[in-house]
Amino acid sequence: MYILIINSGSSSIKYQLFPRDSDQPVCSGLVERIGQDNSQVTHEIFRADVAQTLKLDQRVKDHETGMQLLAGLLTRKDIAVIADPAQIGTVGHRVVHGGETLTEPTIITADVKAKIKALYPLAPLHNPGHIKGIEVAEKLFPTATQIAVFDTAFHQTLPEKAFRYAIPDKFYREDGIRVYGFHGISHQYVAGAAMTWLKNPVAKLITIHLGNGCSMAAVSGGRCIDTSMGLTPLDGLVMGTRSGAIDPSVLLYLQQQKGYTAEQLTKLLNKQSGMLALTGHNDMRDISRLYHENDPAAKLAYELYTYRIKKFIGAYTAALNGLDALVFTAGVGENDALARELVCRDMEVFGIHIDIAKNQLREKGLRDLSAGGSSARVLVVPTNEELAIARVCRTLVAEGHPNLESS
Numbered sequence: 001m002y003i004l005i006i007n008s009g010s011s012s013i014k015y016q017l018f019p020r021d022s023d024q025p026v027c028s029g030l031v032e033r034i035g036q037d038n039s040q041v042t043h044e045i046f047r048a049d050v051a052q053t054l055k056l057d058q059r060v061k062d063h064e065t066g067m068q069l070l071a072g073l074l075t076r077k078d079i080a081v082i083a084d085p086a087q088i089g090t091v092g093h094r095v096v097h098g099g100e101t102l103t104e105p106t107i108i109t110a111d112v113k114a115k116i117k118a119l120y121p122l123a124p125l126h127n128p129g130h131i132k133g134i135e136v137a138e139k140l141f142p143t144a145t146q147i148a149v150f151d152t153a154f155h156q157t158l159p160e161k162a163f164r165y166a167i168p169d170k171f172y173r174e175d176g177i178r179v180y181g182f183h184g185i186s187h188q189y190v191a192g193a194a195m196t197w198l199k200n201p202v203a204k205l206i207t208i209h210l211g212n213g214c215s216m217a218a219v220s221g222g223r224c225i226d227t228s229m230g231l232t233p234l235d236g237l238v239m240g241t242r243s244g245a246i247d248p249s250v251l252l253y254l255q256q257q258k259g260y261t262a263e264q265l266t267k268l269l270n271k272q273s274g275m276l277a278l279t280g281h282n283d284m285r286d287i288s289r290l291y292h293e294n295d296p297a298a299k300l301a302y303e304l305y306t307y308r309i310k311k312f313i314g315a316y317t318a319a320l321n322g323l324d325a326l327v328f329t330a331g332v333g334e335n336d337a338l339a340r341e342l343v344c345r346d347m348e349v350f351g352i353h354i355d356i357a358k359n360q361l362r363e364k365g366l367r368d369l370s371a372g373g374s375s376a377r378v379l380v381v382p383t384n385e386e387l388a389i390a391r392v393c394r395t396l397v398a399e400g401h402p403n404l405e406s407s
């Protein structure tokens with residue numbers, strides 16, 4: 001039997017298929033730039049007799065089309081990794097927002113789906129895609145148990161001073177308005193890997209997840225004590241299409257003086273801001289090319305993006321009262337040497353020294369980019385949200401949930 005993991009990001013679907021008792025996937029893939037003209041599907045097969053990478057350049061208009069495509073690839077005759085969809089006993093889904101009620105990995109029922117839907121306003125770029133992913137998976141793999149694992153769960157350890165807003169109490173009590181934090185599956189996974197590598201179970205870490213969405217977490221001894229996203233995945237860092245932190249008065253001004261509606265503001269801050277607003281592009285590969293061509297907009301955008309990260313490093317070093325390692329991860333964090341260099345530049349006061357040459361190397365796996373004399377390690381730890389979810393699914397199976405015994 002197999003476990004299929006689906007990770008729908010705002011702009012991509014990542015997937016991996018694991019044998020039930022192994023951390024080694026039999027295939028993995030990425031449907032990227034969903035909704036854009038240059039979307040692409042990359043499907044990698046790790047079978048001993050068929051080890052190959054397939055790239056399909058075709059427009060993938062939405063998450064549903066992406067899901068159907070990937071399901072077709074698993075059983076496509078010439079490259080099949082399974083003969084029959086019924087061999088998939090469990091489908092694990094990353095779900096970005098679980099609110100205050102969905103805080104543990106859970107079997108997906110009609111009630112769980114209703115709760116995920118009720119959170120659409122708080123994760124408009126993500127939860128709708130997850131529901132589509134879940135519903136398509138239910139149709140394609142009707143015999144499998146569907147499990148949801150939440151991005152918000154790792155941040156449940158935040159102390160109240162970090163998760164409350166300074167607004168009247170009733171908004172928290174009645175509406176659950178508080179900091180939830182996101183990318184928790186990734187922050188927890190890379191923090192765990194860094195602690196193992198450092199051989200330090202009480203390490204003070206700042207994990208920096210830079211994908212299309214970007215967030216940071218202050219992690220002490222494996223527990224998250226602060227994080228940069230808030231009620232929704234809009235707060236904090238500058239992102240691909242999201243503004244990150246902004247004075248709330250900007251919204252009031254646009255509403256009162258310019259007549260913007262709530263709907264227009266939601267779209268403006270989630271889809272038309274961030275690096276896209278600053279440069280006309282939201283993919284860091286395009287923006288870094290422009291930076292190296294001395295494009296002034298790209299220069300400013302990189303400065304704004306990395307300056308915000310530097311400020312959070314200062315804040316989180318204070319919150320942690322020390323720093324053992326910075327951990328870069330996700331699409332930009334793992335691949336963009338320029339962003340890492342600009343973040344770590346002039347940070348000696350925090351004991352951060354990056355080795356510029358090591359930073360340029362394109363190696364796989366966990367990497368230490370620290371220069372001699374750096375008291376804080378500068379690490380790149382590739383995230384693997386799918387593996388983290390697969391392990392959670394396996395634990396649920398091992399705990400013998402009645403619905404899961406046959407999967």
Ligand SMILES: Nc1ncnc2c1ncn2[C@@H]1O[C@H](COP(=O)(O)OP(=O)(O)O)[C@@H](O)[C@H]1O
Nearest residue numbers: 009012211212213283284285330331332335336
């Ligand atoms: N080689 C690279 N150099 C710079 N940026 C990269 C590279 N590869 C990927 N990225 C960036 O990573 C982003 C996607 O990161 P990812 O973690 O996959 O995001 P998400 O899960 O939010 O879809 C892309 O938008 C792109 O900007």
Ligand SMILES: CC(=O)OP(=O)(O)O
Nearest residue numbers: 009010182211213233
């Ligand atoms: C929470 C979030 O922003 O996720 P992603 O980076 O996958 O879009």
Ligand SMILES: [Mg+2]
Nearest residue numbers: 009211212330
């Ligand atoms: Mg992601």
